[in-house]
Amino acid sequence: MAVYKRPHSLLDVSMHFCPGCTHGIVHRLVCEVIDEMGIEGDTVGICPVGCSVTSYDYFGVDMIEAAHGRAPAVATGVKRSRPDKFVFTYQGDGDLAAIGTAETVHAATRGENITIIFINNTIYGMTGGQMAPTTLPGQVTQTTPFGRDPLTAGYPVRVCELLSTLTGTAYAERVAADSPAHIAAAKKAIRKGFEVQQNKQGFSIIEVLSTCPTNWGMTPVQAMERLRTEMIPYYPLGVYKDITAEK
Amino acid sequence: MMSEIQLAGFGGQGILFAGKVLAYCGMLADREVSWLPCYGPEMRGGTCNCSVCLSDEPIGSPVVESPDIIIVMNEPSFAKFIDTVKPGGYAFIDNTLVEAQNTRTDIHAFAVPATQLAGDNDLAGGANIILIGKLIKETGIISMDDIEAAIRKIVPAKKEKLIENNLKAIKIGYDY
Amino acid sequence: MxxxxxxxxxxxxxxxxxxxxxxxxxxxxxxxxxxxxxxxxxxxxxxxxxxxxxxxxxxxxxxxxxxxxxxxxxxxxxxxxxxxxxxxxxxxxxxxxxxxxxxxxxxxxxxxxxxxxxxxxxxxxxxxxxxxxxxxxxxxxxxxxxxxxxxxxxxxxxxxxxxxxxxxxxxxxxxxxxxxxxxxxxxxxxxGHKNKRPHNVINSLYLKPEELEASNxxxxxxxxxxxxxLHLAEEYLTEDADIIVTGYGAAARIARSAVNGARAEGIKAGLIRPITLWPFPEQAYAKAADTAKVFLDVEFSMGQMVDDIRLATSCRRPVRFFGRTGGVIPTTAEVLEQIRRIAKEELK
CATH class of the missing domain: 3.40.50.970 (Thiamin diphosphate (ThDP)-binding fold, Pyr/PP domains)
Known part of the structure; x- marks a missing residue:
C-alpha cells in the first residue's frame, strides 16, 4: 500500500496561506511532478509578487524572486543562459495578466521553453481583495464595490484563449483545484507542461482556477461552490493548445 | 599638427563613408584620429554631416567648430559651413549640386563638379570620393598610398569592383 | 570602430x-x-x-x-x-x-x-x-x-x-x-542544486523590518x-593649477582642450576627470583643493555633478559651473572663455 507523504521537493515547513486557499494544493502538485520526473536538482523556479511571493520558502528547488509581473522575463534570462535546466514560473492573475501582460505574451510568442503555472482566483489576494484582470462581471471587490461593471472596468481576460492564438504557445490548458477529479487532471496537465519543456517544444501554461475564501468573504466550501458555478462557466476547463497532439 | 575636417551633404551621398576613409588614412599614418557623425533622422535621407580630426597629439574635443577643411555636397551644407572654415583653410564644393558661389577670399575654395564627373565615368555614388581625391591633391594631408590602403581596408575584399571604382574616383578627383 | x-x-x-x-x-x-x-x-x-x-x-x-x-x-x-x-x-x-x-x-x-x-x-x-x-x-x-x-x-x-x-x-x-x-x-x-546542497534563493524580499535593515x-x-x-580619476596639469576644470566623459575632452588653450595663454588651469562616478573620486578633488583656488565644472547638463565636487572639497573652494543641456555640446571656445573670466575676476 502506498503511503501518502510530502513530496521531497516540497520543504517541510508550514505555509502561510489562508485556510481553504488552493495555493497549497497547487504547490504540492508541482512538487509531485518534479519528484516523479526526478528533476529537483535541475529545476529553477521563479516566484511572483502576490500571495505566493514567498514560495521560495516552500519549493525545495533553486528559486528566484521576480518583480511584479516580470517572472516570464526572469525565467527567459535563466532558460537562455541555462537551457538544460527546467524553468517554471508560479504567478497569480494580477501578476501575469495585468502588470505582466507584456512579459507573458512575449514569452509565449517567442516560444520560450518555460512552463508557467498560472493561478486564477479572480482577485488580488495579498493586497486585500482588489479587482483583478480576471474578476468576473458583477463581482464585488474592494475596488469594484458595486460589482465589476464592464462598461467602466472592462471585461475579464481569458488567458488560455488569448495565448492559444500565438504560434509560440506549445501547450495551454485550464484546470481547476476544486474536486479530487479536477485536481488529478490538474496534476496531469502540470506534468504535461514540464514534459513539453523537457522535449524542447516551447512555451507551456497551465491555468489553475483557484479560490480565495478570505477575500471572497466565503467559507472554503462556499468558495469551492463558487468556483464550480461561477468561474468554470466563464472560464471553461480544457486544453486550448497542444502542439504535441497536432500532427 | 591637427587637421579638423567637416564633411556634409545629403544622406545617401556617402558623407559618413568618406569621413571614415579619411579617418582610416590617419590611423594608417599613425596619427590620432576621431570620427563623429551626426545621427538621427538625418540617416533617413535628410542632411547629414560628420567631422574627422587627424592629429599628432591626443584629441581633446572631437567636435569640430571651425574646420581646416570642409567637403560640402549640397546647398544647405554649403550655406551652413562655408563661413566656419578657418582663414587659410580649404573648401571642396560639389558644384553640380551647389549653385552658390564662394565669396570668401581668405580660404582656398575648389569647385569640382563631382556628381557630374561620377555620372560621366559610370561611378554613380562616387562623387564623395572624387572630392577626396581633390582634397589629397590640394592639401597633401594624406598620401596616395594611405588612401589606397584605407579603401582596401574599409571596402570588403569580396567587393573587388567597388574597390576599383573608389580608386578610380580618387584619381579622377586628383587629376581634376 | x-x-x-x-x-x-x-x-x-x-x-x-x-x-x-x-x-x-x-x-x-x-x-x-x-x-x-x-x-x-x-x-x-x-x-x-x-x-x-x-x-x-x-x-x-x-x-x-x-x-x-x-x-x-x-x-x-x-x-x-x-x-x-x-x-x-x-x-x-x-x-x-x-x-x-x-x-x-x-x-x-x-x-x-x-x-x-x-x-x-x-x-x-x-x-x-x-x-x-x-x-x-x-x-x-x-x-x-x-x-x-x-x-x-x-x-x-x-x-x-x-x-x-x-x-x-x-x-x-x-x-x-x-x-x-x-x-x-x-x-x-x-x-539547480543537483541534490547536493540546500536550495539557493535569490531574493530581495524581507518581511521583517529588522532583517531588511540588517541586509542593508x-x-x-x-x-x-x-x-x-575603487576611485579612479585622471589628473592633468593639476599640480600648479589655480583653476581646476573638471568634467566626466565627453565633456572632459572639451574641458581638456580648453585647459590646453588656457595654458597657452599663461593661465594655470588643470583638469580632473573622474573615471568612476560612484564611488566618486573624492581624494583627487580634496588634494587639488589644497592648492587650487577655483573649480569649474563642465557638463552636458544643468550641473548635476556640482554637489559631489563641493562635498569632496568640503566647500573649501568655490565651484563654478558651465554647461549646455538638451543635446547642445559646449564648445571649447565657450569653456575657455569661462576660464578666462574666472582668471580675470577671481584670481588676484
Missing amino acids: KGNEALAEAAVRAGCKCYFGYPITPQTEISAYMAKRMPRCGGVFLQAESEIAAVNMVYGAAASGVRAMTSSSSPGISLKSEGISYIAGCDLPCVIVNVQRGGPGLGGIQPSQSDYYLATKAAGHGDFFMLVYAPSSVQEMADLASRAFDDADKYRMPAMILSDGLLGQMMEPVSFKDHENPPDNKEWACV IERFKKYDIVKKE
Whole structure:
C-alpha cells in the first residue's frame, strides 16, 4: 500500500496561506511532478509578487524572486543562459495578466521553453481583495464595490484563449483545484507542461482556477461552490493548445 | 599638427563613408584620429554631416567648430559651413549640386563638379570620393598610398569592383 | 570602430554570455553588434519586448550565474530602474550601459549627461548604489566595459557604464586587451542544486523590518570597502593649477582642450576627470583643493555633478559651473572663455 507523504521537493515547513486557499494544493502538485520526473536538482523556479511571493520558502528547488509581473522575463534570462535546466514560473492573475501582460505574451510568442503555472482566483489576494484582470462581471471587490461593471472596468481576460492564438504557445490548458477529479487532471496537465519543456517544444501554461475564501468573504466550501458555478462557466476547463497532439 | 575636417551633404551621398576613409588614412599614418557623425533622422535621407580630426597629439574635443577643411555636397551644407572654415583653410564644393558661389577670399575654395564627373565615368555614388581625391591633391594631408590602403581596408575584399571604382574616383578627383 | 561597438566587443571578450536589449537611439549599435556577434561565440542575444523585460532577463541570467548585460539610453534607463533595484537588492553582478541623451521626458536624441543623478544617486527605489564608470574615449568604452564586469563580479553589485551619444557614435582607433574570463562556478547561483546542497534563493524580499535593515547595513559595509578600493580619476596639469576644470566623459575632452588653450595663454588651469562616478573620486578633488583656488565644472547638463565636487572639497573652494543641456555640446571656445573670466575676476 502506498503511503501518502510530502513530496521531497516540497520543504517541510508550514505555509502561510489562508485556510481553504488552493495555493497549497497547487504547490504540492508541482512538487509531485518534479519528484516523479526526478528533476529537483535541475529545476529553477521563479516566484511572483502576490500571495505566493514567498514560495521560495516552500519549493525545495533553486528559486528566484521576480518583480511584479516580470517572472516570464526572469525565467527567459535563466532558460537562455541555462537551457538544460527546467524553468517554471508560479504567478497569480494580477501578476501575469495585468502588470505582466507584456512579459507573458512575449514569452509565449517567442516560444520560450518555460512552463508557467498560472493561478486564477479572480482577485488580488495579498493586497486585500482588489479587482483583478480576471474578476468576473458583477463581482464585488474592494475596488469594484458595486460589482465589476464592464462598461467602466472592462471585461475579464481569458488567458488560455488569448495565448492559444500565438504560434509560440506549445501547450495551454485550464484546470481547476476544486474536486479530487479536477485536481488529478490538474496534476496531469502540470506534468504535461514540464514534459513539453523537457522535449524542447516551447512555451507551456497551465491555468489553475483557484479560490480565495478570505477575500471572497466565503467559507472554503462556499468558495469551492463558487468556483464550480461561477468561474468554470466563464472560464471553461480544457486544453486550448497542444502542439504535441497536432500532427 | 591637427587637421579638423567637416564633411556634409545629403544622406545617401556617402558623407559618413568618406569621413571614415579619411579617418582610416590617419590611423594608417599613425596619427590620432576621431570620427563623429551626426545621427538621427538625418540617416533617413535628410542632411547629414560628420567631422574627422587627424592629429599628432591626443584629441581633446572631437567636435569640430571651425574646420581646416570642409567637403560640402549640397546647398544647405554649403550655406551652413562655408563661413566656419578657418582663414587659410580649404573648401571642396560639389558644384553640380551647389549653385552658390564662394565669396570668401581668405580660404582656398575648389569647385569640382563631382556628381557630374561620377555620372560621366559610370561611378554613380562616387562623387564623395572624387572630392577626396581633390582634397589629397590640394592639401597633401594624406598620401596616395594611405588612401589606397584605407579603401582596401574599409571596402570588403569580396567587393573587388567597388574597390576599383573608389580608386578610380580618387584619381579622377586628383587629376581634376 | 564606433564607441558603442567597441563596448559591445569588449563585453563579449570579458565573458558576457547574455545580452538583452531594446532599440533606442543613440545606443542601438550595441544591440545590432551583439545580434551578429553573440551567435558566433555561443552567447545569447535577445531583443526583448521592452526595456523592463530586458533588464529582468538580465536579472534572471545574472541569478543563474552568468555575465549578462543590457544597454539603453536615458528614457529606457528610467524603465530599467525597477530591475536595477531588484538586482542590487539581490546582490547580483551585471552591467547596464546608458548611452545618455537629452531629457527629461522623451527629450531629444543628441548627446547629454543628464542622468548623473540617476546613475549615482537614484538608480531605483531603496538603499543602494551601483558602480558607475564614465568613459571618455572609444578605447575607454572598451576598457571600462571589461573592467565593469570584473568589478561587478568582485563586489557582487550592478555596474553602469555612463556614456553619451557622442562617445557611442564616434569612431576612434581601439585595441582590445586579452581578458581572462572567470570560471562558471558561482556557488550562490540558481542553476539547480543537483541534490547536493540546500536550495539557493535569490531574493530581495524581507518581511521583517529588522532583517531588511540588517541586509542593508551589510550591503553598506560592502560599499565602504568599495569606496576605499575603487576611485579612479585622471589628473592633468593639476599640480600648479589655480583653476581646476573638471568634467566626466565627453565633456572632459572639451574641458581638456580648453585647459590646453588656457595654458597657452599663461593661465594655470588643470583638469580632473573622474573615471568612476560612484564611488566618486573624492581624494583627487580634496588634494587639488589644497592648492587650487577655483573649480569649474563642465557638463552636458544643468550641473548635476556640482554637489559631489563641493562635498569632496568640503566647500573649501568655490565651484563654478558651465554647461549646455538638451543635446547642445559646449564648445571649447565657450569653456575657455569661462576660464578666462574666472582668471580675470577671481584670481588676484
